[in-house]
Amino acid sequence: MGERLEILGVGIDKVNSQQALEKIGAFIASGQPHQIVTANAEIIYQASKNEKMRHVINNAQMVTADGSGVVWASHQLGEPLKQRVTGIDLVNSICEQSAKDKWKIYILGSAPGVAAAAAVNIRNKFPGCNIVGTHHGYFNAKEEKQILAELEQLKPDVLFVALGAPKQEYWIAGHLAELGIPVGMGIGGSMDVLSGNVKRAPKWMQKMSLEWLYRLLIQPTRFKRVLALPKFMLAVKKQAKQK
Numbered sequence: 001m002g003e004r005l006e007i008l009g010v011g012i013d014k015v016n017s018q019q020a021l022e023k024i025g026a027f028i029a030s031g032q033p034h035q036i037v038t039a040n041a042e043i044i045y046q047a048s049k050n051e052k053m054r055h056v057i058n059n060a061q062m063v064t065a066d067g068s069g070v071v072w073a074s075h076q077l078g079e080p081l082k083q084r085v086t087g088i089d090l091v092n093s094i095c096e097q098s099a100k101d102k103w104k105i106y107i108l109g110s111a112p113g114v115a116a117a118a119a120v121n122i123r124n125k126f127p128g129c130n131i132v133g134t135h136h137g138y139f140n141a142k143e144e145k146q147i148l149a150e151l152e153q154l155k156p157d158v159l160f161v162a163l164g165a166p167k168q169e170y171w172i173a174g175h176l177a178e179l180g181i182p183v184g185m186g187i188g189g190s191m192d193v194l195s196g197n198v199k200r201a202p203k204w205m206q207k208m209s210l211e212w213l214y215r216l217l218i219q220p221t222r223f224k225r226v227l228a229l230p231k232f233m234l235a236v237k238k239q240a241k242q243k
């Protein structure tokens with residue numbers, strides 16, 4: 001499985017974007033189920049307090065450093081990661097590769113219409129990207145059965161799941177093996193961005209690393225989540241001292 005860096009009890013793979021994509025290619029070629037988690041600071045902090053979540057993430061076949069907070073932590077711990085590998089970057093590179101290798105992709109999650117709109121945008125961006133189906137993420141038990149049946153029939157190579165963390169990670173861990181899908185990956189709010197539903201911050205704010213502030217201003221309910229970052233930083237500092 002390769003070497004992992006442990007941050008607050010969560011193992012992070014030391015892979016860059018290129019290596020992550022190569023691994024994904026190997027996962028698909030193997031035909032065996034593999035779970036991918038893109039772990040940001042908030043997810044790692046949450047997992048450090050939640051044994052079930054930690055267990056699911058640490059059992060995934062690839063866990064990437066989603067965001068500069070995680071790269072910062074790797075420096076604090078004396079094992080610097082070279083770059084972040086975010087969910088949106090991986091979604092883009094998988095879709096680009098799908099246009100070449102015809103990997104079949106299914107997108108599950110987000111509000112009704114969002115995954116379908118994202119699929120249209122993705123196909124425009126990467127002509128030939130092989131998205132075989134989409135379904136929204138607000139399903140009941142009966143609809144879930146229909147989704148599972150559709151997945152068994154379509155046999156995608158890659159399943160993107162946007163139900164928010166850790167719900168999407170639990171869903172993948174619970175269903176991937178029975179479905180026999182080679183790659184299952186939680187993608188959080190990436191579909192909202194790809195569908196154009198959620199706008200990214202203006203360029204000047206991105207440049208000043210103020211994207212978090214922009215998201216906070218347009219979605220004030222994120223306030224509690226933003227607070228996880230200083231808590232994560234304090235906990236990492238404490239782990240670094242204990243080394």
Ligand code: UDP
Pocket residue numbers: 109110111136137138162163164165187188189190191192
């Ligand atoms: N979502 C969903 N079903 C649910 C809960 C959430 O489809 O039962 C979707 C929601 O519409 C959003 C995505 O999950 O598109 C990610 O939600 P959030 O922004 O909370 O997650 P994050 O990006 O922070 O992981």
